[in-house]
Amino acid sequence: MFGYLRLEMLRLMRDGGYLFMTLIMPVVTYLVFTNLSSVTGQDHREAALYAMVGMAGFGALGAVLNNGVGVAEDKSLGWIRQLRLLPLSPLQVVAARTLCGMAVAFPPIAAVCLLGALVNGVSLGAGQWLAIVALLWLGIAPIAVLAMGIGYLFDAQKAQMSGALGYLGLSLIGGLWIPIKQFPHWLQTVATFTPANRYGELSWRIAFGGTFSVAAAAGLLAWFAIFGGFAVYAYRRSVRTA
Amino acid sequence: MRATDIGEAATNSALTITNVTKNYGDVRAIDGLDLTIRAGETVALLGPNGAGKSTTIAMLLGLTAPDTGTVRVLGGDPERAVRNGRIGAMPQENRLIPRVKVRELIGFVRECYPAPPPLAEILETARITDLAGRWADKLSGGQTQRVRFAIALAGAPELIVLDEPTASLDVESRRELWAAIRGYAASGRTVLFSTHYLEEADDNADRIVVVDRGRLIADGTSAEIKQRVAGRTVSVDLPAGTALDRLPGVVAVEIRGDRAHLRSTDSDATVLALAGAGVVRNLEVTGAALEDAFLALTDTTKETV
Numbered sequence: 001m002f003g004y005l006r007l008e009m010l011r012l013m014r015d016g017g018y019l020f021m022t023l024i025m026p027v028v029t030y031l032v033f034t035n036l037s038s039v040t041g042q043d044h045r046e047a048a049l050y051a052m053v054g055m056a057g058f059g060a061l062g063a064v065l066n067n068g069v070g071v072a073e074d075k076s077l078g079w080i081r082q083l084r085l086l087p088l089s090p091l092q093v094v095a096a097r098t099l100c101g102m103a104v105a106f107p108p109i110a111a112v113c114l115l116g117a118l119v120n121g122v123s124l125g126a127g128q129w130l131a132i133v134a135l136l137w138l139g140i141a142p143i144a145v146l147a148m149g150i151g152y153l154f155d156a157q158k159a160q161m162s163g164a165l166g167y168l169g170l171s172l173i174g175g176l177w178i179p180i181k182q183f184p185h186w187l188q189t190v191a192t193f194t195p196a197n198r199y200g201e202l203s204w205r206i207a208f209g210g211t212f213s214v215a216a217a218a219g220l221l222a223w224f225a226i227f228g229g230f231a232v233y234a235y236r237r238s239v240r241t242a
Numbered sequence: 243m244r245a246t247d248i249g250e251a252a253t254n255s256a257l258t259i260t261n262v263t264k265n266y267g268d269v270r271a272i273d274g275l276d277l278t279i280r281a282g283e284t285v286a287l288l289g290p291n292g293a294g295k296s297t298t299i300a301m302l303l304g305l306t307a308p309d310t311g312t313v314r315v316l317g318g319d320p321e322r323a324v325r326n327g328r329i330g331a332m333p334q335e336n337r338l339i340p341r342v343k344v345r346e347l348i349g350f351v352r353e354c355y356p357a358p359p360p361l362a363e364i365l366e367t368a369r370i371t372d373l374a375g376r377w378a379d380k381l382s383g384g385q386t387q388r389v390r391f392a393i394a395l396a397g398a399p400e401l402i403v404l405d406e407p408t409a410s411l412d413v414e415s416r417r418e419l420w421a422a423i424r425g426y427a428a429s430g431r432t433v434l435f436s437t438h439y440l441e442e443a444d445d446n447a448d449r450i451v452v453v454d455r456g457r458l459i460a461d462g463t464s465a466e467i468k469q470r471v472a473g474r475t476v477s478v479d480l481p482a483g484t485a486l487d488r489l490p491g492v493v494a495v496e497i498r499g500d501r502a503h504l505r506s507t508d509s510d511a512t513v514l515a516l517a518g519a520g521v522v523r524n525l526e527v528t529g530a531a532l533e534d535a536f537l538a539l540t541d542t543t544k545e546t547v
Contacts, residue, residue, distance in 0.1 A: 086354045
């Protein structure tokens with residue numbers, strides 16, 4: 001598995017355009033978003049903190065979803081089938097590729113958090129910083145697995161579309177852009193069940209001085225199981241039809 | 243693999259397909275196929291497009307399961323043989339992934355296997371030593387196929403399965419690829435390849451298995467298959483007043499211009515009879531081309547269907 005992980009990481013590191021895009025999108029939106037007083041309203045400090053978690057999560061989401069598009073592209077080249085014919089277990093292949101997506105999710109998380117501290121004056125305790133970065137990174141795993149399913153199920157074009165839809169849709173309804181408190185009541189209820197909201201909630205809790213949210217973690221675990229099942233289904237299907 | 247292992251393996255079958263059928267919806271892709279390939283053989287799976295070659299290969303590689311019947315590879319389940327690194331495969335796709343160099347790609351593949359040969363040896367066997375530093379997706383068609391062949395052999399597997407390895411290659415690239423494949427087969431490994439090029443089967447296989455409509459319609463050396471069908475063709479200038487179709491051995495007569503072409507199962511007897519009748523002018527005796535044999539065989543199946 002490590003051989004495969006190494007190969008795919010090597011390919012990722014050489015994909016400058018992809019790495020740049022995953023970084024630039026959340027960074028720019030974060031800076032613009034938090035420095036327009038019309039958007040942030042009264043409390044700039046609170047908005048900077050809220051949006052820091054939101055935009056870091058948005059960046060991570062985009063990184064892992066794009067990684068799924070990469071799988072769909074490789075599938076069209078016959079690479080996924082070639083891997084299936086090597087002595088590697090499917091679980092190892094999918095796990096390594098998921099880890100690749102998570103690796104790419106780290107730079108935007110780190111960059112947005114740095115900007116929060118250096119430009120927007122977010123100040124947190126060392127423990128809080130550590131917890132937020134770790135939760136933002138680990139918490140993206142369910143979406144990274146969802147992206148695997150999308151990559152295995154669809155061709156590159158459909159994967160791209162599903163990825164873009166998931167990117168905007170999940171981050172909007174999850175409250176990564178605008179706090180769900182500003183949603184109509186019924187939509188708030190719906191939003192709290194979505195994966196991106198559970199994901200953000202883990203870090204927002206810590207950021208605003210709360211404790212680790214067991215409920216949010218449980219929700220994310222449930223999504224991890226659902227998306228894992230989806231990825232297994234998509235993988236089996238792709239092996240049959242590839 | 244030690245020499246004694248190869249000697250021992252030579253008596254065993256590398257793969258066995260027993261009474262297999264496979265449908266895709268209403269279409270019967272494989273229709274009661276039986277095939278055994280012994281270890282160390284180089285076998286061509288020959289047939290027109292849609293004959294069931296790719297489906298057969300997909301089953302041998304564990305990519306799809308037969309509806310009925312059994313497929314055994316190296317004494318077990320195909321998927322297990324793949325998982326244990328005992329098969330190398332070159333599926334029928336022809337592109338390589340971007341952002342990786344040939345050396346890195348083959349290096350990764352060989353490390354997946356339990357006991358791979360040194361990297362330099364793999365590159366040498368596949369004739370891609372000079373391509374090691376190139377980007378894998380920036381190669382010509384022939385170079386790409388040789389790299390894909392290197393992927394198949396990187397673990398020195400006992401059995402290599404190649405699905406139409408030379409499709410869409412030019413003559414020179416084909417020759418290079420075959421030189422590499424024959425080199426590997428010469429080391430005692432079992433090689434199964436599919437093709438719809440007759441000359442390729444003729445030139446590169448010890449044994450040819452002809453399939454059509456999911457059934458095996460002929461199986462033997464290329465000489466045996468040619469003989470099975472048509473024997474030889476005896477040609478002379480068209481004689482007047484001789485009942486050519488009554489001559490001994492003659493099974494078919496074709497007149498083209500002022501020449502008579504007699505298809506004969508016993509060309510010696512046919513020639514003697516022609517001489518007896520005093521009509522031997524510009525005599526020519528030719529073996530049937532494999533192409534004729536192939537067409538005759540597939541025609542026969544069409545009639546019986």
